[in-house]
Amino acid sequence: MPILAQSRLTARILVWVVVAGVLMFSVVTAVTVLQERESMYQAAREDAHRNVSRSMAAVSAALWSYDTAALNATLTGLIQSGSIIQAEVRELNRQVTKIQRADLQTKPEAQWEVPIMRPNDAEQIGTLRISESYREVRNQLARKFAADLLSELIKIAGLAALLFIIIYRSVTRHLQTLARDVSNLKPGSVPTPITLQRKVRHDELDTLVDSINRFRRERADVENALLRDIAERKRVEATLYKTEGDLSEVAEASRHKSQFVANMSHELRTPLNAILGYIELILDNLYGETPDKMRKVLDRVQQNGRHLLGLINDVLDLSKIEAGKLSLTLADFSLEHVVHNVFVAVEPLANEKKLALDMHVPPGLPVVHGDEQRITQVLLNLLGNAIKFTDTGAITVTVATEAASDALTIAVHDTGRGISAGDQRAIFEEFRQVDSSVTKEKGGTGLGLTIARRLVEMHGGKLWVESKLGEGATFFVTLPFNAKMAAGS
Amino acid sequence: MGQCILVVEDQEDNRQILRDLLTFSGFEIVEATDGAQALDAITKRRPDLILMDIQLPVMDGYEATRRIKADPATKDIPIIVVTSYALSGDEAKARAVGSDDYVAKPFSPRVLLAKIREYLD
Numbered sequence: 001m002p003i004l005a006q007s008r009l010t011a012r013i014l015v016w017v018v019v020a021g022v023l024m025f026s027v028v029t030a031v032t033v034l035q036e037r038e039s040m041y042q043a044a045r046e047d048a049h050r051n052v053s054r055s056m057a058a059v060s061a062a063l064w065s066y067d068t069a070a071l072n073a074t075l076t077g078l079i080q081s082g083s084i085i086q087a088e089v090r091e092l093n094r095q096v097t098k099i100q101r102a103d104l105q106t107k108p109e110a111q112w113e114v115p116i117m118r119p120n121d122a123e124q125i126g127t128l129r130i131s132e133s134y135r136e137v138r139n140q141l142a143r144k145f146a147a148d149l150l151s152e153l154i155k156i157a158g159l160a161a162l163l164f165i166i167i168y169r170s171v172t173r174h175l176q177t178l179a180r181d182v183s184n185l186k187p188g189s190v191p192t193p194i195t196l197q198r199k200v201r202h203d204e205l206d207t208l209v210d211s212i213n214r215f216r217r218e219r220a221d222v223e224n225a226l227l228r229d230i231a232e233r234k235r236v237e238a239t240l241y242k243t244e245g246d247l248s249e250v251a252e253a254s255r256h257k258s259q260f261v262a263n264m265s266h267e268l269r270t271p272l273n274a275i276l277g278y279i280e281l282i283l284d285n286l287y288g289e290t291p292d293k294m295r296k297v298l299d300r301v302q303q304n305g306r307h308l309l310g311l312i313n314d315v316l317d318l319s320k321i322e323a324g325k326l327s328l329t330l331a332d333f334s335l336e337h338v339v340h341n342v343f344v345a346v347e348p349l350a351n352e353k354k355l356a357l358d359m360h361v362p363p364g365l366p367v368v369h370g371d372e373q374r375i376t377q378v379l380l381n382l383l384g385n386a387i388k389f390t391d392t393g394a395i396t397v398t399v400a401t402e403a404a405s406d407a408l409t410i411a412v413h414d415t416g417r418g419i420s421a422g423d424q425r426a427i428f429e430e431f432r433q434v435d436s437s438v439t440k441e442k443g444g445t446g447l448g449l450t451i452a453r454r455l456v457e458m459h460g461g462k463l464w465v466e467s468k469l470g471e472g473a474t475f476f477v478t479l480p481f482n483a484k485m486a487a488g489s
Numbered sequence: 490m491g492q493c494i495l496v497v498e499d500q501e502d503n504r505q506i507l508r509d510l511l512t513f514s515g516f517e518i519v520e521a522t523d524g525a526q527a528l529d530a531i532t533k534r535r536p537d538l539i540l541m542d543i544q545l546p547v548m549d550g551y552e553a554t555r556r557i558k559a560d561p562a563t564k565d566i567p568i569i570v571v572t573s574y575a576l577s578g579d580e581a582k583a584r585a586v587g588s589d590d591y592v593a594k595p596f597s598p599r600v601l602l603a604k605i606r607e608y609l610d
Binding site: 269270271272273274276277278280281284286287309329331373 | 500502503506509510513580581594595597598599
């Protein structure tokens with residue numbers, strides 16, 4: 001029965017119902033039958049006595065007249081049914097006749113005697129001995145018990161079938177629907193709410209269905225949110241990859257450009273070096289006495305040539321930094337020595353403008369690990385700028401160590417015109433000076449600070465300015481004592 | 490007879506400038522345009538000083554310097570390496586191969602002459 005195989009729960013309930021029913025009804029029937037046994041025995045005995053007393057007149061007449069045939073016929077009538085299995089007629093101590101059932105096998109269970117009186121007289125002429133057996137009664141009881149039990153069983157079976165139909169219709173099939181619907185849930189599918197084909201509402205099943213529907217809806221919401229999230233993430237990733245690709249192409253192109261500029265600058269410098277070399281030889285009278293008029297022009301040619309060379313060198317430096325081609329040559333060096341060298345180099349310029357140059361270097365400065373040449377370049381640039389943009393006063397260089405951060409600070413202070421807040425950012429950008437008139441007046445490429453900042457950053461340090469208009473400016477350089485190679489960054 | 494300087498330089502203009510400068514200053518010069526030629530020239534005539542450019546065809550200045558300094562017969566000849574400004578770390582490399590001194594391009598002929606005179610007196 002496939003429907004039962006699918007409704008194991010129902011089947012189990014039915015088995016219990018049947019077992020309990022059979023047990024219960026068996027006990028009830030057994031008790032009933034036991035109660036009925038006594039009264040049935042009683043009825044059988046009374047029946048026997050009644051039959052005997054009804055036959056007594058015929059027995060008496062037959063015995064009086066010694067009509068044995070009539071006597072036997074009467075006794076045979078007695079044993080035909082009921083509990084009487086044997087009837088014996090005695091006269092004094094002599095047996096007259098004895099009739100018993102042909103199939104008599106059981107022993108008599110009770111025996112009693114009735115005196116036979118002379119017809120129409122009170123004189124006893126004989127005795128009727130009756131033997132009874134209740135086997136028939138017991139058989140009857142057993143048949144009744146079996147019949148009762150059978151009818152109960154049929155009732156129980158009917159009840160079970162009814163129960164099965166009720167349970168199946170009202171519970172099992174809905175549970176099966178629920179199981180099917182729940183197990184068919186696919187991730188990302190839009191759930192159609194489960195509805196049961198039933199008229200009854202608002203019971204435990206509906207509560208269950210509501211809970212499942214709510215759960216499915218919430219699960220679907222969460223799933224959809226997750227799926228959307230994943231899709232979004234994939235989209236972002238795809239965009240990101242594309243952007244990365246684009247960016248790396250841009251970076252690559254930028255590197256190529258920087259490489260080109262680096263090569264170009266190098267090519268430009270070679271003939272320029274030759275030009276400057278020849279001019280110097282001419283000015284040194286190597287090719288004969290140079291007339292003063294020509295010397296003045298050659299001086300201008302030399303100045304412009306040097307400016308051009310400076311520009312090319314700066315462009316070369318910057319493009320090399322940007323192409324990641326500029327690497328630091330790291331070694332231990334004495335910062336005091338570097339500061340001193342820079343001072344010696346810029347002293348003539350300061351003297352020319354009658355500016356004081358002060359240097360404060362604390363004694364016992366630790367050895368610095370970095371690119372000595374590049375640090376020199378940075379300090380030359382800062383001091384060169386300070387002298388260039390200061391007309392009166394002093395340039396002060398202060399070196400301080402910061403034990404806490406394993407770094408040192410170099411401050412280059414001037415008493416120049418100062419730099420406005422807006423210009424403080426601009427001066428670190430390529431080819432930017434405070435204004436173009438300054439370039440004409442003071443010279444310079446506008447690349448020096450950009451390069452200086454990049455060089456300091458390559459050392460893992462920082463370069464910034466603090467200034468107010470009219471109050472001079474201080475350029476700060478922090479340098480770690482031990483520069484890690486950060487080239488190309 | 491003045492002291493002899495070997496100028497190793499592949500560019501004609503630079504050779505011309507050095508030739509004019511050094512001859513004017515009373516030196517005798519021998520010219521080579523690459524490292525291999527320089528080694529060749531040394532075997533023909535031992536110079537008193539060598540001006541060695543770095544970027545050279547055939548054999549570059551580092552290799553030529555390393556070989557000259559490795560040979561016991563020529564290792565005493567002072568070598569001034571002329572480094573290219575464009576290549577950072579040239580100075581360290583120049584020292585590593587055993588050069589005595591270096592001048593960074595662009596050099597002023599006057600400064601170069603002063604440096605040469607430190608080694609030749």
